[in-house]
Amino acid sequence: MRRLELFAASLLLALSPLLHAETQVQVVGLFPGAAVLLVDGQRKLVRTGQTGPGGVRVISADSKGAVLEVDGVQRSYGMTREYNQAGSSGPQKTQLSISRGVGNHYWVAGSIEGHPVQFLVDTGATSVAMNEGQARRLGIDYRVVGRPMVASTAGGNVKAWRVKLDSVKVGGLEVLGVEGVVLEGGSPSEVLLGMSYLSRVRWREDNGVLMLESKL
16 A cells, blocks of 8 residues: 555656646747747746746747747747736737837838738838838839828928728737828838827837737
């Protein structure tokens, strides 16, 4: 009987690591060289080679995904929607975290009309703005569907067209019917995620991280 008790005790000890709850990890922000992790409810920006909450280590990260070491095991993670945990009843808010990147700006991958776009977040831009070459690549026939206008830029006034974008999406945050502006020439060099999108979501800055959240 004593031998049987010792065997049962040793078996329980061997299984005890398997009985612990698995570390809950979400990647809620991605950019070159770092990821914003949500580990067991704790959020932190962790750079490549560093260890974050729960001992989770970032092996590599870019705009497409991250390789994390969790509980000694490495595997790939994509962007995960982060849900409001304040209750299971009612609609849930979708959130996205964006860290400062190149040039101390906020860069984020998204899409316009389902076409992939790398956005530069610009709270000083009235609309989602792009140059005419970018508009053509996105299949926007701005000269036909747009309304001619004059846009004021840092370089002076330029000819432009105001268009209606059916869908602008960043992470899990999709906004429908967004005003856009197509500027003649090669500026802006990046597609600007301006206030015509940002005003339709909630946003705030916190220690170098831009937080976007859906409005219910």
